[in-house]
Amino acid sequence: MEFDLEALVNVEATFYDAGYKDGHAHGRIHGLIEGRALGREKGYEMWEELAFYQGFARTWLAIYPRNDDRTAHHIRHLLELLAQFPQVNPSATDSELDILKLSRQISSRYRALCASLGVKASREAPSVWKLENAAQTMSF
16 A cells, blocks of 8 residues: 655645734735725724814804905915815826825914914814824825
8 A cells, every 4th residue: 555655745735824814814805804994984083073174264264354465375276285185996097196294284284274274283183194103104
């Protein structure tokens, strides 16, 4: 009776490889599902913040009496920056658009507008642009 010792030696590696492939495929599916859910949640928070800035700027544009001073310039510039923000997911080839830089500019312009109006810059919820990561802190 012939006994294939090579097959017996490789049985553990064979099962390990099969389990790894199955686990990887299963993890990929769950990663996509969780990634979409997180993306939806953070996208909603991002747009909620941008809508707050836009509503704030439009309200002050409607009620601010002077149209030629620094405050009016801040209002118009904030609205221009908000208009540049993409409303659809940019494709991977649209790498010239720096969303992080644009979001920092929007936030900075909002704070400058609040300072020129003498209004406290505040939001009820913390900014979505500040993401905490164990390895590094990124603030948008």
